[in-house]
Structures are given as C-alpha cells and as structure tokens.
Amino acid sequence: MSRGAVIVTGASRGIGEAIARDLAAAGWPLVLVARNREKLDALAAELGGPERCLACPGDIGSWDDAQRVAAVTQETFGTIDGLVNNAGITRDGLLVRMSPEQWQAPLDVNLNGTFYFTRAVGAIMMRQRQGRIVNITSVIGLTGNAGQANYAASKAGIIGLTKSVAKELGGRGVTCNALAPGYIATDMTADLPEKVRHDMLERIPLKRFGEPRDIAGVVRFLLSPEAAYITGQVLVVDGGMIG
Secondary structure, eight states: OOOOEEEEESTTSHHHHHHHHHHHHTTOOEEEEOSOHHHHHHHHHHTTOTTTEEEOOOOTTOHHHHHHHHHHHHHHHSOEEEEEEOOOOOOOOOGGGOOHHHHHHHIIIIIIHHHHHHHHHHHHHHHHTOEEEEEEOOTHHHHOOTTOHHHHHHHHHHHHHHHHHHHHHGGGTEEEEEEEEOSBOSHHHHTSOHHHHHHHHHTOTTOSOBOHHHHHHHHHHHHSGGGTTOOSOEEEESTTTTO
C-alpha cells in the first residue's frame, strides 16, 4: 500500500531532525518545515530528494505559511497521512520580569503554530477520512517550571488542543495524540553546568537523558497501523521523571 506524506515542523535540527530521519528510514515520504532553508535543503537532499523528501521553508507561527505547506504537500504527494507538530522555542525568564513580547513568543510558535498546521492539514485529512496528528508537547506542560511560565502555558495549551482535536476529528478517521518529552540530550543540555546536569539526572529513574531517537521511535509508532485505536492521549517519554 502506498503511503501519503508526513509533514514534520521544526525539522532542521534536534528532535525534529531525528523524527525526519527515522520516518525516512521507515519509508515515509516527507515534507520538512523550518526557517533555516540551508539546513532544510541539505537534510531533504540526504533523505531522498524532492521525490521522497521535500524541503518547505516557512514560519511556523504563520497561518499563511501553514496553508501554503499543506497545499504544496497535497499537490506534490496527493495524500497527507501524517502531521508532526514538533517546532518549539523557549524565552525563559521569571514571571515578574517577563515582558509581553517574551510571554508571547512561545505562544506564537508553540501553540499558535500547532493550531495553524493542524487547522490547515486537518481539513484535508477530514476529506480523506484518514490521518494521524502527533503534537510534541513537554513534561513542563504537565508540571510547570519556575522561569518558564510562557513555555509551560504554550505546552499545556497543546495538550488541551490535542484532546479537543481528537474529539472533533475522530469521526472522520483522524487521530490526534501528544507526546511529552522529558530532558532530552541536545546542545542545550550539553552546555549545562555539571552540578545542574547531576541534579537533573538524580530526578530521572533511568539515570540518563533521553536521546532524540527515543522520541522519534514513539512518533513512528503513533503514525503506524498499530496505533489506530489510540487518540486524545498524552504519552510521557521522560525516563520515569514525573512518575
């Protein structure tokens, strides 16, 4: 059976890149979205070129760009089988010192961007009567975190959006789930002071940071036939940190 495409946002680095590589290896046609055109073009070429992997640079927090990506994907591949809303940013700071602009930035990308792409792709999936949407939230959206009120609010909003979309689109054969990573080994965690890293690891029963591939594998499962009866769920992938 031929597969339709999967759109992956924030695909130029980190978890998004790992998801793209994993899905490409599993045979999915891909449309990769991020701002960094150079990195995106290089990754798309490595993963199969325009016939299998299309680079589509754009602003995740733009409704116009979300519509454009959805239209290009449908025109190029015919069917959109999956959407992975992975793109996200942080603008950390204490609440009492946080500017309105600092508050708004993560909401524009993390929450609004997830809505824009879900809205654009969801309408197509409903007409197809099939599709899988996977939203990358965070354990911070479940627990909150000092200095990250804006990020926590955006990620908690994604959880509520996920559950609502699952209820609205389920009758048309579309599933929508969220995946909540814990601490994942990235450039950011590598630069943390040793004491901070030690304290973070002490909170994780598995005694290691997650790897981007740990997230990519769960995304692939949620897109697979084995996950056909799972929707409206939040899968926590954090090494047991929040229990």
